[in-house]
Amino acid sequence: MRILVIGGTHFIGPAAVRCLHKTGHDITLFHRGQTESDDLPDVRHIHGDGERLADYAEDFERLAHEVVLDMRAMSEADVRAVMGAFRGIAQRVVTVSSMDVYRVAGRTYNVGEADPLPEEEWVRAIGRAAGWSGEVVVMPRDRLPEQLRWGGDSDQDLVADTTRIRAELGYAEGASRDEALRRTVAWERANPPTDVLPDMFDYAAEDAALARVG
Numbered sequence: 001m002r003i004l005v006i007g008g009t010h011f012i013g014p015a016a017v018r019c020l021h022k023t024g025h026d027i028t029l030f031h032r033g034q035t036e037s038d039d040l041p042d043v044r045h046i047h048g049d050g051e052r053l054a055d056y057a058e059d060f061e062r063l064a065h066e067v068v069l070d071m072r073a074m075s076e077a078d079v080r081a082v083m084g085a086f087r088g089i090a091q092r093v094v095t096v097s098s099m100d101v102y103r104v105a106g107r108t109y110n111v112g113e114a115d116p117l118p119e120e121e122w123v124r125a126i127g128r129a130a131g132w133s134g135e136v137v138v139m140p141r142d143r144l145p146e147q148l149r150w151g152g153d154s155d156q157d158l159v160a161d162t163t164r165i166r167a168e169l170g171y172a173e174g175a176s177r178d179e180a181l182r183r184t185v186a187w188e189r190a191n192p193p194t195d196v197l198p199d200m201f202d203y204a205a206e207d208a209a210l211a212r213v214g
Contacts, residue, residue, distance in 0.1 A: 002026045004065040004090070006050060006082065007072035009035040016071065016096075017043065028063055030056070053085035066091050073097040099160065109169065110160035113177065129181035139213060145205035 003025050008017050014037045021027050021041040029040070033047035044063075048056050050072055068090045073079045079101045083093050095101055102108055117125060123136050141149060165171040175183070 001067060002028075002063065002065045003067045003069055004028045004030060004060065004063070006030050006068065006070045008069070009037050009040065011071075012096075013037075013071045014039040016069070017041065020069075028065065051081075053081065057085070057089070060086065060089050065089070068093045070095045070097075073101060076101060099158070109165040109171075110162045111165060111171070112160045112162045113173070114162060114166070116159060125177065125181055126185070129178065129185045137210060137213065139209065143209055143212065145202055145209050147199050147202055147205070 003020055005013070005017055005020075005027060007013050008029050009031050017027060017029065017040055021043060027041075027043040028046060029043055030046045030048060030050070032049065033045075046056065046059055053060075065086075068082065068086050070079070070082050070093065073082065073095050074097065079093075079095050079097065082095070086093055120136055120138060127134065127136070141154075162171070173180070
């Protein structure tokens, strides 16, 4: 199958590309050219601006992809733009994104665990995998340092039902939660980020906030 992957050069993208390539699909990557992963197989590349997909319609029509896999959509508007750009060109558009895309989705498959943990328990589980034995402190939003205040609404629970992807597509975890976290921590330690935003790691401000809580 001829598949166009939009993005696909970082985060989970290279893993998806490797899997598709290994199973015999003809893959083309469309991305900005700013990130060239060493983990990618030998596939076709088109460099361009994902915000101006219509400018590359001639290339897309010539390659006649059957499926478009969008790895970069972050919002409903992003998905609508991709669907509009490939209407009449590709047979299907598959988007890997957050729950915001539900408003334009034709059919949705939630990828997640059958027994998801609350955020506080996730922090503890990651800590155990990293060999950390510290204390998790739950702090009111108004007492958090500015860099740790999330812009979204966290006063409600968000739980995604994974029944459909398990029943219809046979999805199952390839490793236990503890083993997956162990592998993830090992990978993160072996591949530290090259670009770190210093404002995200103001430990002095965090210590001061903890001291105020007591």
